[in-house]
Amino acid sequence: MKELHEAIRSQGIGKEGGIVKVDMFLNHRMNTALMVEMGQAFHEAFGDQPVDLILTVESSGIAVALTTAIAFGNLPVVFAKKGKPSTLAGEVYQSKVYSYTRGEECPISVAKAYLPPQARVLIIDDFLANGEASQGLVDITQQAGAHVVGIGICVEKSFQSGGAKLRSQGFKVVSLARVTGIEDGKPVLEEEEA
């Protein structure tokens, strides 16, 4: 996606250890116009199938999940909560997500009431690296007996294994930008198909 590629080129920072920093427009300061355009891009990618709700995980997935929901005509958004659930264990679906940045496992949870078994779920997140967060959301969707329509990602680090793992499970994964590595302090982008 052209606008996202341009933002990554002009404002993205690459760091040692394969870290891609896009704080300036995606996950601390947010470029609102870009958020809206990414939501529309996800609607273009997945809008040919019926979708009942958008599922993401706090915090930085929320904005683009919301603009995607708007592009789909105001679908509901459910965001998984991180940390120990405040409600009783029987009332939530839970999964565990290993965070490589923090070096620890973090539980995520969704109240059962908000993920009906018949729901057709589009998973949206800002980043895909090792795929832990997306896999956790897939896990929760499947616990609910609901259907994963697809997985939409803003920035995929294609030098890490998450995308391959999810695609090998048969999921449609659409990334709006794919970073193939870091060079001279900048993320290197896979060229878009014309």
Add this chain to the structure above:
Amino acid sequence: MKELHEAIRSQGIGKEGGIVKVDMFLNHRMNTALMVEMGQAFHEAFGDQPVDLILTVESSGIAVALTTAIAFGNLPVVFAKKGKPSTLAGEVYQSKVYSYTRGEECPISVAKAYLPPQARVLIIDDFLANGEASQGLVDITQQAGAHVVGIGICVEKSFQSGGAKLRSQGFKVVSLARVTGIEDGKPVLEEEEA
């Protein structure tokens, strides 16, 4: 705001200790149309003044901050991060927010680069109870030397002291719904002016 009042009446839950649960449409499952309408309502309330950016705090403030930013013609949104900042102390503005629900103080921070001294800042959050989060965002804005245009809140618990404290400091605080207490397991709403 009529739509928010209706959602609170039909789906809000009141619990002991003055807890107002609006998980169903505001801060776990999100009613996207309502989010868009709340953004427009904040634009109506504050749109007569110039605003450069919307400031909120993760996680549940992000969605309504974004729809407000859209209503203002795609302003940038900055969300304060909770927990110990991952970047160096000198690079962020920090404040402390006491969480009554968790019973502990939580640091919040904003990268200095994203809050310029001349910025006219509209603070948006989903809830106002004791005013800890909003006060933390005011503190951070003032550390930056930036100007607080106003504070927009979805649900104010007017039986707690936050609103009064912020208004006594001279800030324009606009709440789209004001809950005056809990009765029979339901939040009681202050009637809207005609």
